[in-house]
Amino acid sequence: MGTIKSVADLKNLRSSIQEANQKAIVENNNEKLIEINVAMATCGIASGAKEIMEFLIQELPKRNIVAKIKKTGCMGYCYAEPTLEITIPNEKPMVFGYVDIKRADEIIEKFIKKGELVDGVIPINYELAT
Amino acid sequence: MSIKYRKNLLICSGSSCHDASNFDLMDFINVKLKEYGLDDDIQVVQSVCFNKCSIGPNMIVYPDNVEYSTITKSDIDDIIIEHLLNGRIVERLVYNDVNIISGTHKKQYRIALRNCGFIDPEAIEDYIEKDGYDALAKCLTTFTPEEVTQQIIKSGLRGRGGGGFPTGVKWDITSKSVAEQKYVVCNADEGDPGAFMDRSILEGDPHSVIEAMAICGYCIGANKGIVYIRAEYPLAIKRLKIALDQAKEYGLLGSQIFGTDFNFTIDIKYGAGAFVCGEETALIHSMEGLRGEPTLKPPFPSVSGYLKYPTNVNNVETFANIPAIINKGADWFASIGTEKSKGTKVFALAGKINNVGLIEVPMGTTLREVIYDIGGGIVDGKKFKAVQTGGPSGGCLTEKDLDLPIDFDSLTAAGSMMGSGGMIVMDEDDCMVAMAKFYLEFTVEESCGKCVPCRIGNKRLHEMLTKLCDGYGTPEDLDLLRNLSVVVKDTSLCGLGQTSPNPILSTMANFYDEYHAHVVDHKCPSGQCTSFLKYYIDEENCIGCLVCARNCPVNAIFGEKKKLHIINHEICIKCGICMERCKFDAIYIK
Ligand SMILES: Cc1cc2nc3c(=O)[nH]c(=O)nc-3n(C[C@H](O)[C@H](O)[C@H](O)COP(=O)(O)O)c2cc1C
Numbered sequence: 001m002g003t004i005k006s007v008a009d010l011k012n013l014r015s016s017i018q019e020a021n022q023k024a025i026v027e028n029n030n031e032k033l034i035e036i037n038v039a040m041a042t043c044g045i046a047s048g049a050k051e052i053m054e055f056l057i058q059e060l061p062k063r064n065i066v067a068k069i070k071k072t073g074c075m076g077y078c079y080a081e082p083t084l085e086i087t088i089p090n091e092k093p094m095v096f097g098y099v100d101i102k103r104a105d106e107i108i109e110k111f112i113k114k115g116e117l118v119d120g121v122i123p124i125n126y127e128l129a130t
Numbered sequence: 131m132s133i134k135y136r137k138n139l140l141i142c143s144g145s146s147c148h149d150a151s152n153f154d155l156m157d158f159i160n161v162k163l164k165e166y167g168l169d170d171d172i173q174v175v176q177s178v179c180f181n182k183c184s185i186g187p188n189m190i191v192y193p194d195n196v197e198y199s200t201i202t203k204s205d206i207d208d209i210i211i212e213h214l215l216n217g218r219i220v221e222r223l224v225y226n227d228v229n230i231i232s233g234t235h236k237k238q239y240r241i242a243l244r245n246c247g248f249i250d251p252e253a254i255e256d257y258i259e260k261d262g263y264d265a266l267a268k269c270l271t272t273f274t275p276e277e278v279t280q281q282i283i284k285s286g287l288r289g290r291g292g293g294g295f296p297t298g299v300k301w302d303i304t305s306k307s308v309a310e311q312k313y314v315v316c317n318a319d320e321g322d323p324g325a326f327m328d329r330s331i332l333e334g335d336p337h338s339v340i341e342a343m344a345i346c347g348y349c350i351g352a353n354k355g356i357v358y359i360r361a362e363y364p365l366a367i368k369r370l371k372i373a374l375d376q377a378k379e380y381g382l383l384g385s386q387i388f389g390t391d392f393n394f395t396i397d398i399k400y401g402a403g404a405f406v407c408g409e410e411t412a413l414i415h416s417m418e419g420l421r422g423e424p425t426l427k428p429p430f431p432s433v434s435g436y437l438k439y440p441t442n443v444n445n446v447e448t449f450a451n452i453p454a455i456i457n458k459g460a461d462w463f464a465s466i467g468t469e470k471s472k473g474t475k476v477f478a479l480a481g482k483i484n485n486v487g488l489i490e491v492p493m494g495t496t497l498r499e500v501i502y503d504i505g506g507g508i509v510d511g512k513k514f515k516a517v518q519t520g521g522p523s524g525g526c527l528t529e530k531d532l533d534l535p536i537d538f539d540s541l542t543a544a545g546s547m548m549g550s551g552g553m554i555v556m557d558e559d560d561c562m563v564a565m566a567k568f569y570l571e572f573t574v575e576e577s578c579g580k581c582v583p584c585r586i587g588n589k590r591l592h593e594m595l596t597k598l599c600d601g602y603g604t605p606e607d608l609d610l611l612r613n614l615s616v617v618v619k620d621t622s623l624c625g626l627g628q629t630s631p632n633p634i635l636s637t638m639a640n641f642y643d644e645y646h647a648h649v650v651d652h653k654c655p656s657g658q659c660t661s662f663l664k665y666y667i668d669e670e671n672c673i674g675c676l677v678c679a680r681n682c683p684v685n686a687i688f689g690e691k692k693k694l695h696i697i698n699h700e701i702c703i704k705c706g707i708c709m710e711r712c713k714f715d716a717i718y719i720k
Pocket of ligand 1: 288289290291292293294295297317318319320321322405406407408409410411443444445446448449550624625626
């Protein structure tokens, strides 16, 4: 990775990150990728988020689903850990709580494959300063 | 592949919606859908609490995102016929002001937590993609240090570590201290019981803190930063280290950042997890390798801090706000919040609340909104009693304060304080004397022992509270408790002792009747202090099976087979095993 020596370098780096994302889309037959965020702060990991993450990494390719799986920090839903936030292309993100392997499986089969909801949906209740 | 359901009905599964419905909504709707032949077409899904408990039971029709509230049995037919079959929204059941999924009225606003839960904290690219390091670039290449400091002053940002001191003013003071070396210190000690705001920020978005520290360094004229973090936060430390390495590799830390002549590096120092080391002078001594004991201010760290050099200490959350302020402008930040407290505050909601979690709300949000709308109300539908803010230094707020807009000044005026953001909710089963005792126990353990009022005074306070909870208190103890509390507050050396009696004073102010009951009526109204309770055996229910007597660990139960048993209260230790083991409901407490 090159070092950043100017504001232009930072902007270039950002563009190349965006290009890489774009390339992944092109490689996915010009379709946006499904994005899955797994809340993996101390509390999420303590309640089993790591196993869910590993399960997704193993299972999704087996079931022919191309997705961008990402570990993130705390999403704030401590009462419902482990939590996942899933964004199906062109849809609003959906958050699922109390995810265990069984529910993760259900989420893949029902929500990701068919767009059906499964138990444990958490309504998003914040606005972002972006 | 089967055909996908045309619509989903999300049913709030929160306990209060469940109680309010008095009938099992899910089952009922499923039966109805079958009746209408819609069960292959429409799916009923249980959702986590919508936080709209006051108008429950609630339901969302997805993907239409129409929310129905206060539904009764007779409404179900309407919803099915009108909405599901004919596609017409049942307007009379819609509460427009609180649409949840599309969120016209979201209570939370995330500034400090803007990236938390959205980016991979171990990938600098994720942060950069979200405008990361733009703020630092902008400061270094287009503003003078004074201009940046002025923006922070103008934003109205106040320290999130507890004191609420204006951050820009602190930077200004430190920048004016003349010395060949200065330091930026990030206080990540976070010792408040039940608080995890700072840990979450460092675990979820470490680069925002790194970027802000560099901006602070630029403003005050420091080229060295130190994060003081407790060793009990291994994951936060790991992610911070990864982030620091990445920033260095990209040249965002180091020398000649963004091609300017500004150099900045950051080191990590570990704390052993002592509460007092969160106090800035104790923190600095701990970093110097000395005992973590506070010293009198002045001199303030801004004048003489780490290794006697001017040192700017700020909290993690304070720093996390900085890049957003630079990117979006001081006026934007100042437009959020109340007159004297700008922006948002992150709270760690804990205790007897349904949605335990990390939340961020604009200053000025009321406690009621936080507890009921975001927190989902009290567990098991119990009655709210009090909420402790400010941790062991704070006080309790009660029913009468529920509509108080939360900010630094309103909480202080109400006899508590903002503190770092811990919020512990208590219900009718919690005893306020026992609560005060819990915090004093914490203080006694965490007092560094340097000054007498804190070391001995808090110990005596704790002893008195223990005496009260154990049932030996006298009315004179209450006067003594109050007087000593005031003395400890007035005479302690640092913020720890100056605030540690607050839980006592505020519970005495709000719940004097409970203290009175402990010493005069010899009763604990909430029933939490078990010393006041005695176990008895019910004459009618006891069949004389001897199970309780056999299981009593101290042999306090006497009796013969098939005859009524008796508990000797002198021996009984009130462990409750007898009650647990009795199969005939023959043991009760009074
Ligand atoms: C007993 C005691 C404990 C403290 N603990 C912390 C802490 O854990 N984290 C923190 O940021 N500030 C803590 N403070 C406040 C710090 O002394 C200091 O005011 C703060 O770090 C300044 O940063 P800010 O202006 O950004 O809030 C504590 C103060 C006292 C008296």
